[in-house]
Amino acid sequence: MTEATTEQGKTLSELCEYCHGIAREKGFWDKERNVGEALMLVVTEIAEAMEGYRHEDHDNFREEIADAFIRLFDFCGGMGIDIEAEIMKKCAVNKKRPYKHGKIC
Template structure:
């Protein structure tokens, strides 16, 4: 078992233990929650923080763009744990595929 797979299991176990799966959220709601974490990352940037900047609230809670990005990944890990998705396998498969794609495939500007 790889490290990503272990993190997926740990994230889902923690979410279950803290009550987030007592009533299963709709798939769209789970995706929206991932979007919200990305939006929080953007808000940190809009507030003048740099992408690498990590800081802590007075209560010790970590904040900043790195933390919001971590929250996105943790939510994705939790979803994958619930649905039984082999995220590590999917990442490795997609990264191998991307190595052979054409330069700026699709021809789009961004």
């Protein structure tokens, strides 16, 4: 079994712990993180995904989407954000919103 295969089936919280652990091992949390920079690095991964899409580089597109998630999971792990709980709370709010959230467009 490959490492990727053995790591499948993790919860979001486990992925946060896993991705944050790797980032810590690689020294990205040796100093206090700049929150704005960490958030913008997620945006850069999305921009890289867009470039992959534009160039019809499907492997790169998928890899950059993964990078964006990895950065978010790492961030949540480092900031102590219970992303499973936050997603469920926000989905409960969204379910109560009107069709297209009340927007006409």
